[in-house]
Amino acid sequence: MDFSLLFQNNxxxxxxxxFLATSILVLTLHGSLISTSKILGFPLLLxxxxxxxxxxxxxxxxxxxxxxxxxxxxxSSSFIFDLLTLNVKQFLLFSAILCLFISEHSLKLGQINQFxxxxxxxxxxxxxxxxxxxxDLLSLYLSIEMQSLCFYVLAAAxxxxxxxxxxxxxxxxxGSFSSGLLLLGISFLxxxxxxxxxxxxxxxxxxxxxxxxxxxxxxxKALLCIFIAFFFKIAAAPFHMWSPDVYEGSPISSTIIFxxxxxxxxxxxxxxxxxxxxxxxxETLLFFSIGSALCSVIIGSFVALKQKKLKRLLAYSSxxxxxxxxxxxxxxxxxxxxxxxxxxxxxxxxxxxxxSVILSLNTSTNLDKSKTLIDLSSLSTxxxxxxxxxxxxxxxxxxxxxxxxFFAKLEIFVNCLGSSLFFAGFVxxxxxxISSFYYIRLIKTxxxxxxxxxxxxxxxxxxCSLILCFSMFFLVFLFFNPSLLFLQTHKxxxxxx
Amino acid sequence: MYFLIEEYLPIFYxxxxxxxxxxxxxxxxxxxxxxxxDSQKVSxxxxxxxxxxxxxxxxxxxxxxxxxxxxxxxxEAIFIFPWSIVLGQITSFGFWTMFxxxxxxxxxxxxxxxxxxxxxx
Numbered sequence: 001m002d003f004s005l006l007f008q009n010n011x012x013x014x015x016x017x018x019f020l021a022t023s024i025l026v027l028t029l030h031g032s033l034i035s036t037s038k039i040l041g042f043p044l045l046l047x048x049x050x051x052x053x054x055x056x057x058x059x060x061x062x063x064x065x066x067x068x069x070x071x072x073x074x075x076s077s078s079f080i081f082d083l084l085t086l087n088v089k090q091f092l093l094f095s096a097i098l099c100l101f102i103s104e105h106s107l108k109l110g111q112i113n114q115f116x117x118x119x120x121x122x123x124x125x126x127x128x129x130x131x132x133x134x135x136d137l138l139s140l141y142l143s144i145e146m147q148s149l150c151f152y153v154l155a156a157a158x159x160x161x162x163x164x165x166x167x168x169x170x171x172x173x174x175g176s177f178s179s180g181l182l183l184l185g186i187s188f189l190x191x192x193x194x195x196x197x198x199x200x201x202x203x204x205x206x207x208x209x210x211x212x213x214x215x216x217x218x219x220x221k222a223l224l225c226i227f228i229a230f231f232f233k234i235a236a237a238p239f240h241m242w243s244p245d246v247y248e249g250s251p252i253s254s255t256i257i258f259x260x261x262x263x264x265x266x267x268x269x270x271x272x273x274x275x276x277x278x279x280x281x282x283e284t285l286l287f288f289s290i291g292s293a294l295c296s297v298i299i300g301s302f303v304a305l306k307q308k309k310l311k312r313l314l315a316y317s318s319x320x321x322x323x324x325x326x327x328x329x330x331x332x333x334x335x336x337x338x339x340x341x342x343x344x345x346x347x348x349x350x351x352x353x354x355x356s357v358i359l360s361l362n363t364s365t366n367l368d369k370s371k372t373l374i375d376l377s378s379l380s381t382x383x384x385x386x387x388x389x390x391x392x393x394x395x396x397x398x399x400x401x402x403x404x405x406f407f408a409k410l411e412i413f414v415n416c417l418g419s420s421l422f423f424a425g426f427v428x429x430x431x432x433x434i435s436s437f438y439y440i441r442l443i444k445t446x447x448x449x450x451x452x453x454x455x456x457x458x459x460x461x462x463x464c465s466l467i468l469c470f471s472m473f474f475l476v477f478l479f480f481n482p483s484l485l486f487l488q489t490h491k492x493x494x495x496x497x
Numbered sequence: 498m499y500f501l502i503e504e505y506l507p508i509f510y511x512x513x514x515x516x517x518x519x520x521x522x523x524x525x526x527x528x529x530x531x532x533x534x535d536s537q538k539v540s541x542x543x544x545x546x547x548x549x550x551x552x553x554x555x556x557x558x559x560x561x562x563x564x565x566x567x568x569x570x571x572x573e574a575i576f577i578f579p580w581s582i583v584l585g586q587i588t589s590f591g592f593w594t595m596f597x598x599x600x601x602x603x604x605x606x607x608x609x610x611x612x613x614x615x616x617x618x
Contacts, residue, residue: 025604032611 031115078136084495103253105461124150167249178232185225201277237295296323301435339411404478
């Protein structure tokens with residue numbers, strides 16, 4: 001490859017990532033020099049680092065928007081840039097900014113004073129950006145590793161809490177196990193085909209016929225390995241057991257990041273992998289993803305009924321939502337993919353509302369106690385507006401009509417029936433009814449359970465209240481006018497077919 | 498077939514020489530040496546620990562940090578050796594790519610130096 005050519009086109013597409021990487025280096029130098037400086041009195045850089053990270057992500061967002069080409073495959077075809085990656089990167093960066101914005105207050109309360117925390121967040125976002133664009137199994141694996149290594153450390157960020165350390169260790173062991181499976185699958189594929197490019201796979205498999213039965217079965221096993229790794233990463237059901245413990249143990253600002261950021265990127269990348277490369281193995285893929293989807297919706301709805309702690313409850317609720325997403329994944333059609341993106345974006349919006357509500361329950365006195373359902377009681381008398389926002393968000397998660405979550409779920413069920421997945425759709429609808437029980441129980445706790453002396457008042461930090469307003473507006477607005485998001489997600493889905 | 502044997506003959510020589518050398522050294526120290534076994538001598542050697550203890554007790558974290566740092570800078574050497582061999586063939590692009598890597602490593606080095614991970618105290 002010619003040296004100068006590399007900087008002509010390829011580099012231009014990577015400008016946002018390059019900017020982010022350089023900023024991480026500068027921030028590392030800045031933090032290590034300033035925070036150890038005796039003259040400045042060993043300052044705590046928490047607040048300034050939070051602001052700077054938001055600023056850096058904002059600039060990266062602008063650079064992503066300022067994209068020069070609409071379709072390009074760069075760096076010896078290991079990265080791709082098209083409308084899907086553009087939109088996913090926009091959503092990712094935007095929600096990362098919101099995550100940093102709402103977690104500022106809780107970081108201050110939680111006394112996570114290491115500046116490395118923000119550098120790790122930025123590194124994980126860099127990894128996710130690379131993952132969005134990756135068009136080669138090698139770059140896919142490397143960027144998954146980059147983001148998950150940062151996540152392991154983020155889970156263990158609260159060094160003096162044994163829960164946090166346990167969560168980090170658990171996440172690390174499970175994560176490295178699933179990465180090993182991913183590598184095994186990739187090496188199987190490489191052994192069968194001698195390539196790791198997404199494009200080459202589809203070319204090779206278009207020529208396959210019944211005389212290649214051994215090859216086909218080997219590729220199916222490789223796909224099983226890759227699928228299991230993917231299920232581990234998104235915490236889909238038979239491989240979900242790490243997620244409640246990790247959500248519960250890690251500090252809440254890290255939990256928000258695990259819960260919201262990686263899903264959209266993982267889904268878009270693996271959709272691209274399976275749609276561009278392995279369309280020939282559609283039935284095998286369908287078999288795996290429907291199995292996991294049904295497990296997820298059933299386990300997510302039934303196990304959540306028993307949960308007393310809020311973060312665990314939300315972890316199980318996220319498992320069941322991943323089940324709906326996988327159901328849309330297994331529709332294997334344009335409309336199904338569109339409904340996947342639609343559901344995912346609305347789910348992210350709703351999660352922002354719910355996590356902000358939970359963040360508002362934190363005060364300096366009760367920080368180390370993990371929040372149970374009882375902590376939400378009498379919220380309606382102490383802070384009626386917050387209670388109403390929580391009500392809207394939980395109803396939207398449950399899929400109650402005048403809210404955006406209803407449309408999202410409806411879309412998925414309709415597309416399920418459209419792709420003749422009658423049984424799966426039926427089971428998903430039934431378990432959606434069951435899962436709405438615990439959302440409504442939460443609302444009952446908020447509105448009808450009175451505890452005389454709750455002991456603390458719920459004060460919402462300024463940034464949280466802004467996010468609450470914003471996301472609640474969209475939850476209502478997208479019900480009355482979903483066409484903008486519909487069109488956008490349709491365009492995103494069109495990139496894959 | 499004859500080719501193969503000729504190609505692998507040096508390896509066979511090395512094998513024979515190393516095995517016989519090991520046998521000679523071990524045997525000489527066994528037959529000629531002074532044997533006064535005590536509990537410290539016969540126990541397995543481990544740096545800084547008592548070898549026979551419950552393995553689930555507390556452990557000095559600094560050993561880990563040192564090991565991690567060693568791995569990072571060891572990897573640097575592993576990258577640099579092949580790079581220096583093929584430097585003539587990889588043009589200026591390869592040259593500057595390595596410098597980019599070294600620069601990022603330098604940033605990491607300044608970081609661990611400044612936060613005091615290199616100090617034993």
